[in-house]
Amino acid sequence: MSRDLMTLPSRAQALTARGARELDAPPPPDVQPRWDIPDVVVVTAAVSGRVTREATTGTPRSFPLDFDSFVQTSVDVIEAGAAGVHIDFGGIAAIQESGLSVPDCYDKVIGGIHEKTSHDWIADCNVLRGENLYENVYPITSGLAETVPIAPNFPVDWMETVAILVGQFNRRLFFSIHSAAEVDLANRYIYSRGLAGTPACWLILIGYQYDDATDRLATYLAHPRAMLDELTLIVDRIREIDPHGFIQVCAAGRAGHYLATAAMLLGLHVRVGTEDTVWRYPHRDELVENNVEMVHRVRATAESLGRRLATPAEFRELIGLEQPKSAGTAEGTR
Numbered sequence: 001m002s003r004d005l006m007t008l009p010s011r012a013q014a015l016t017a018r019g020a021r022e023l024d025a026p027p028p029p030d031v032q033p034r035w036d037i038p039d040v041v042v043v044t045a046a047v048s049g050r051v052t053r054e055a056t057t058g059t060p061r062s063f064p065l066d067f068d069s070f071v072q073t074s075v076d077v078i079e080a081g082a083a084g085v086h087i088d089f090g091g092i093a094a095i096q097e098s099g100l101s102v103p104d105c106y107d108k109v110i111g112g113i114h115e116k117t118s119h120d121w122i123a124d125c126n127v128l129r130g131e132n133l134y135e136n137v138y139p140i141t142s143g144l145a146e147t148v149p150i151a152p153n154f155p156v157d158w159m160e161t162v163a164i165l166v167g168q169f170n171r172r173l174f175f176s177i178h179s180a181a182e183v184d185l186a187n188r189y190i191y192s193r194g195l196a197g198t199p200a201c202w203l204i205l206i207g208y209q210y211d212d213a214t215d216r217l218a219t220y221l222a223h224p225r226a227m228l229d230e231l232t233l234i235v236d237r238i239r240e241i242d243p244h245g246f247i248q249v250c251a252a253g254r255a256g257h258y259l260a261t262a263a264m265l266l267g268l269h270v271r272v273g274t275e276d277t278v279w280r281y282p283h284r285d286e287l288v289e290n291n292v293e294m295v296h297r298v299r300a301t302a303e304s305l306g307r308r309l310a311t312p313a314e315f316r317e318l319i320g321l322e323q324p325k326s327a328g329t330a331e332g333t334r
Contacts, residue, residue, distance in 0.1 A: 037267040040310035041302045042248065042318065044084040044124060045077040046273035047291045050091035062290040063274050066094035071112035073291050077273075078113070080295040083315040084122030084147070085113070087139070088275065090129055102135040103142070110144050120312040122146045122321075124174070127162060140165050146321055149174040149203050152186035163195040172319050174201040174248070178208070179219055183237040191241065200245040201319055202238050204263075206230055207253035208276060224282075227255045231262055246319050251294065252276035260298050264305055272298050 009017065021027075047070065049063030064070040070092070074085045087109055089095040095105055110123055124147040125139030139145035140162075150162055152175055166173045173196055175186040183202075190196050207227065210218040221227045231249065238245060248271055249263035256277045260270045272294035280286040288294055299309055316323055 035267075037307070039307055040314055040318075041264055041307045042083050042269035042310045042315045043081065043295060043298055043302070044086060044122070044248070044271045044315075045074075045082045045291050045295060046086035046088065046250070046271055046275035047073045047077060048086075048088055048090075048092060048273070048275035051274055051276070051278050064291075065092055067098070067108060067112070070095070070109055071116060074109075074113045075116045076290075076292045077295050078117055078119050078121045080292050081299055081309045082121070082272075082295050083310055083312045084124050086124045086126070086149075086271065086273065086275065087145075088126035088128075090126065096129075102130040103138045105129075106139055106142070106144055120324075122312050122315060124149065133158075133161065137162060137165050140169050140171055143169070145171060146316070147172045147174055147201070147319070149176040151176040151178065152182050152189060156189050159189055160195065163190050167195065167197055170322060172197060172201055172321055174203045176203045176205055177234060177238075178205055180234050180237045183234060183241070187241045198320060199318075200242050202242070202245055202247045203250065203271065204231065204234055204247065205250040205252055205276065206234065207255040207259060208250075209253055221253065221255050224258065227259060228262060231259065231266075235266065235268070250276050251298070254279055254282040256280070256282060256288075257294070257297060257301070258282055261301055264298075264302055264307060269310075270298055270302075 047064050049065045049069070051063070062073070064073045070089065077085060087106065089105055089109065098105070100108065106125065113121070123139070123145050125145035127136050127139060127148050127150065130136045130138070140148060148162070148166060148171060150159060150173065152159065163173055175182070175190070175196070177183055177186065191200055206219040207221040208218065219230050221230060235247060238247060246269070248269040249259055251257055251260040251270060251272045253276070256279050260272060263270050273291050274288065278287050280288045302309060310318070313323055
């Protein structure tokens with residue numbers, strides 16, 4: 001400090017002497033490679049209204065709780081841009097106690113959807129319902145379902161049988177993952193034995209509500225950091241054993257749309273719907289109005305991130321399903 005400041009180098013001169021470059025003359029933008037994020041995002045909807053029975057606040061009447069509302073809501077989300085619908089009427093008394101058999105219930109719901117819309121769509125069917133294996137796997141053997149999810153903590157013999165049937169009927173199996181431990185179970189009993197098909201498909205369902213009577217491995221998402229930690233943990237465990245698998249994330253529990261947004265930021269795919277959440281935002285007690293609202297919101301978020309909703313045909317291509325002869329007849333209306 002004893003020297004004349006006029007004789008000392010300026011910041012710019014000191015940077016030049018160090019070989020540094022000013023930010024007003026940066027290298028061109030293309031030195032940064034593009035991220036590996038797909039343009040399309042597959043969005044499906046799990047439309048069941050059964051979550052309403054656990055809600056502690058008033059619930060919208062638009063949540064599907066019978067045959068007619070289940071069919072109509074499914075049509076609505078398909079025509080709003082969802083590539084597929086998850087068909088599970090478990091916990092819906094008006095359907096399960098209708099006197100119809102499990103196969104008849106699937107026929108009535110899926111047949112009703114096809115009658116009400118000309119749009120192409122993919123039926124993703126639960127295979128947990130019924131009094132025997134025939135009823136469990138009816139959506140597969142009947143050809144109604146193109147995809148089926150199973151959690152990998154069910155009896156091993158049953159899981160093997162379902163996986164083999166899915167392959168024999170040229171359908172696609174989704175591992176329904178509720179915790180990192182279930183990634184290991186899926187790998188140990190199905191994936192490592194070549195029973196999952198190629199590419200393998202993974203459905204991450206974390207943040208769903210639970211209590212002391214819940215018989216499912218669960219995750220505790222108390223805040224945004226916990227949500228991101230849990231999601232990236234499970235994605236990393238999946239990628240370690242299956243680097244190129246198809247991963248879809250459910251907008252579940254309080255996390256809801258935040259989870260869907262995080263999934264799309266990671267280049268993953270999304271399932272929305274009132275089967276998995278009742279909440280519009282994780283920090284408020286506002287309820288979603290219906291399933292269509294959730295499809296519209298995820299579409300808007302996807303588009304703001306430079307992604308667009310995949311068509312059913314694109315969804316099939318991504319997971320290695322054959323295209324039905326009638327597929328794409330109404331794609332232009334999307």
